Amino acid sequence: MRTDLNLLRILLAVYETGNVTAAAKRLGISQPAASAALSRLRHSLGDPLFIRSGTSMRATPRAQAIIEHTREVIEIIDRDILSSPTFDPATSDHQFTFCLSEVGEVVFLPALFERLRKEAPNARVRTISLAPDVLLENLQEGKVDAVLGYFPDLAAPNIYQQRLFSHDLACLVRREHPLVGKRMSLKAFCAAEHLQVSDGSRSQEMFESHLAKSGIRRNIVLQTSHYMSVPSIIESSDLIVVLPRTVANLYTHKVDVKIVEPPLEIPRYDLKQYWHARFHKAPRSLWLRGIISELFST
Known part of the structure; x- marks a missing residue:
């Protein structure tokens, strides 16, 4: 019946x-x-x-x-x-999982972690790095709460995105570099020896593609897949490295290096937050996205 x-x-x-x-x-x-x-x-x-x-x-x-x-x-x-679901950050012990690149951790994690500790003191935070196909599946299954950074491959119909701010690249050299003054010519840029960071990020891929289209070739003498060793290498050599400006700014406060503007126009790129449509109305996701937007949106 x-x-x-x-x-x-x-x-x-x-x-x-x-x-x-x-x-x-x-x-x-x-x-x-x-x-x-x-x-x-x-x-x-x-x-x-x-x-x-x-x-x-x-x-x-x-x-x-x-x-x-x-x-x-x-x-x-x-x-x-039938009641509307709620989320109370003050009592939540949820583990927030973010997909970030190495640079993304530098850009987003310090301020985000500090804010989460204040508003959700019992929550835990985890960051991971995933390939685009695996990342999409993890977003759909709720294994990743948010993706932050430059991820142009996340363009599926069921993926929401919000622009946070635009970013750009800068050159970093030791303070007394013999070939570089306040400005650097394209000739000096091409003649100098370069450190290339191949960390798999799409921003570096975009930069390399832009150089290739412009017919510019660099003299790369050192390649590394991480940013950890970059500041000490640049400080003690005449190498030039091109990297996200946020990271470059951080290094200028730690070692004797300086930022020099690139001698060519490099496209800016948008850093965004991404989430899956399944969780678009979920209270926890709504709260988290609001925090991220408040902290980083310009």
């Missing part, structure tokens, strides 16, 4: 108010609609459910036997199913 669960609301309302008119008013429906619903429920259960006694309706034994279970079912539906 199948029964419209909304009919149970009629049963409970009539039981608690004692008449169909008052039950209809409580539920915000017309009296004829309430009477018709009660009639359908009587037919479905094969019992009159209520018998008129004076000006009120008295429940039959069948109605009395099911009323407590009816009340429990309605409370569960209203509380756990």
Whole structure:
């Protein structure tokens, strides 16, 4: 037997108010609609459910036997199913997982971690780096809460994205570099020896592609896949490295190096946050995206 669960609301309302008119008013429906619903429920259960006694309706034994279970079912539906879900960062122990490049950790992680510790002190934070095809699957499954950075491959229809700010690249050299003054000519740029960071990031890939299209070749004498060793190498050599400006700014405060503007126009690129459509309305995701937008959006 199948029964419209909304009919149970009629049963409970009539039981608690004692008449169909008052039950209809409580539920915000017309009296004829309430009477018709009660009639359908009587037919479905094969019992009159209520018998008129004076000006009120008295429940039959069948109605009395099911009323407590009816009340429990309605409370569960209203509380756990129909109520709007919420997220309380102050009590959450969720592990927030972000997909970031190595540079992305420098750009986003310090401020993001500090903010999360303040608002969600029991939460944990994890960063990972994934290939685009694996990343899409992890976003869909909720294994990654957000992707931050330059990820032009994340262009699937079910992926949302929000631009945070534009970024650019800069040259970094030791402070007393013999070939470089306040500005650097394209000739000096091409003649100098270069350190190339091949960390798999799309920003470096974009830069290399731009050089190739412009017909510019560099004298690369050192390649590395990480940024960790870059500042000490640049400080103690005459190499030039091209890297994201945020990272370059960080290094100028740690070692004796300086930033020099590239002698050619390099396209700027947008850093964004990405999330999956499955979690677009999820309270935790909404809260997290708001935090990220507040911290980094310009």
